[in-house]
Amino acid sequence: MFWGEIMRILIYMFIIFLGAWLGARGKLKESFIDKLSHFQFASLLALLFIMGVSIGVNDQVVSAFYRLGYQAFVLSVFSIVFSILFVKLVSGFVLKDKRGSE
Amino acid sequence: MNLGIILAVLSGILFGLFIFPQFLVQYIGLIIDLGLCLLLFFVGIDIGRNKEVINQIKESGFRILLVPIMVALGSIIGSIVGGFIIGLPANESGAIGAGFGWYSLSAILLSKYSAETGAVAFITNVCREIIALMAIPYIAKYIGKLESIAPAGATAMDTTLPVISKSTDGNTAIVSFITGVILSMLVPILVPFIISL
Numbered sequence: 010m011f012w013g014e015i016m017r018i019l020i021y022m023f024i025i026f027l028g029a030w031l032g033a034r035g036k037l038k039e040s041f042i043d044k045l046s047h048f049q050f051a052s053l054l055a056l057l058f059i060m061g062v063s064i065g066v067n068d069q070v071v072s073a074f075y076r077l078g079y080q081a082f083v084l085s086v087f088s089i090v091f092s093i094l095f096v097k098l099v100s101g102f103v104l105k106d107k108r109g110s111e
Numbered sequence: 112m113n114l115g116i117i118l119a120v121l122s123g124i125l126f127g128l129f130i131f132p133q134f135l136v137q138y139i140g141l142i143i144d145l146g147l148c149l150l151l152f153f154v155g156i157d158i159g160r161n162k163e164v165i166n167q168i169k170e171s172g173f174r175i176l177l178v179p180i181m182v183a184l185g186s187i188i189g190s191i192v193g194g195f196i197i198g199l200p201a202n203e204s205g206a207i208g209a210g211f212g213w214y215s216l217s218a219i220l221l222s223k224y225s226a227e228t229g230a231v232a233f234i235t236n237v238c239r240e241i242i243a244l245m246a247i248p249y250i251a252k253y254i255g256k257l258e259s260i261a262p263a264g265a266t267a268m269d270t271t272l273p274v275i276s277k278s279t280d281g282n283t284a285i286v287s288f289i290t291g292v293i294l295s296m297l298v299p300i301l302v303p304f305i306i307s308l
Contacts, residue, residue, distance in 0.1 A: 017269075018268065018292055018295070020148075021148075021151055021268060021269060021288075022288075024148050024151045024152050024155060025151050025152070025154060025155040025158065025288065026155060027152065027155060028151070028152040028153060028154065028155020028156040028157075028158070028159060029155040029156070029158045029159035030155075030159060031155070031156055031159060032155065032156035032157065032158065032159025032160040033159035033160070033162075034159075035160075037156070037160075042156075042160070045153065045156070049150070049153045049273075049277070050115075050277065052146060052149055052150055052153070053116075053150060053273050053274065053277060054115055054116070054119040055119075055146065056143065056146035056147065056150060056273070057116060057119035057120050057123065057244060057274075058119045058120070058122060058123040058126070059123060059139060059142050059143055059146065060120065060123060060143060060244070060270065061119065061120045061121065061122065061123020061124040061125075061126070061127060062123045062124070062126050062127035062131050062139060063123075063127065063139045063140075063143060064123070064124050064127060064237060064241065065123065065124040065125060065126060065127020065128040065129075065131065066127040066128070066131050066133070066136050066139070067127075069233075070233070070234065070237055071128065073230050073233060073234040074234055074237075076230075077230055077231050077234050078234065078238075079197070080197050080199070080231055080235070081231060081234040081235040081237075081238045082238055083193045083196060083197050084190050084193045084194060084197075084199075084204060084207055084208065084231070084235045084238075085235050085236070085238035085239040085242055086193070086242070087189040087190060087192050087193030087196075088185070088186040088187075088189040088190040088193065088208045088235075088239065088264075089186075089189070089239060089242060089243065089246070089261065089262040090189060091185040091186065091188050091189025091190075091192065092181070092182045092184075092185030092186045092189060092261035092262065092264070093185070093250065093254065093258050093261040093262065094185060095181035095182065095184050095185030095188075095261070096178060096181045096182060096185065096257055096258050096260065096261045097254070097255065097258055098181065099174075099177040099178070099181050100255055100257040100258060102174050102177065103171055103174050103175060103177055103178060103257055103286070104167065104171055104175075104256075104257060104282055104283070104286065
């Protein structure tokens, strides 16, 4: 599992670097980038939909959710809220211009 | 955009529950992997087009590591507080929080301790990912860009990275990837350690 995870990270890094290299070359036209942005958003929604499907079709998840949903919801909400608060404590030191824009 | 993301996730779950044909289930993993690679490629293009990204990341240096450290601390402490409310021992709830959203691995590691704890870890970290996908755009807009990485946890390097990138900017996307990688490396170390306490 460890080496599989390392391999997965390396593949993701390679794909992101490949995209960054293409983007940094500056040869992509603005009109193409605009179209790409719409395609990107549509792909994102499609991926999120499929990820939702993968949760919905998983009997193990569904049965566990009926049985343990309350505990899981409390634990996940608390871990999310506390992690946001903890990052908030340091966000001013890490990057400038940190406010959201969209 | 935000509503679209919520609707996509919820409609996917309902579609999977009631309509999706079982014989197609075997292809879901492949479709997700391919879609993820495509979206990470787009994230790369966005990063590459922003010339200031590398300079700003260099300027921040090791301070970037504060983000995964604080996400890890917040997740574990938050989970212990939540566990206290529902009556779970601190080592169990802390270990579940140390899954950082990586539901498959945290569940496997904790099922060696107890099947019930493994099941709670599994569904808690699935919940975390669902909530993260839907909440990230709102957190980025109303609280802050770096804070939007927090709910993602270990998934900040893959499944939630496209949402973070779309809701923030190239700098945050890079910090997100680094955060996800570090947290993913910590899961197999922290989960067995905390459960043994």
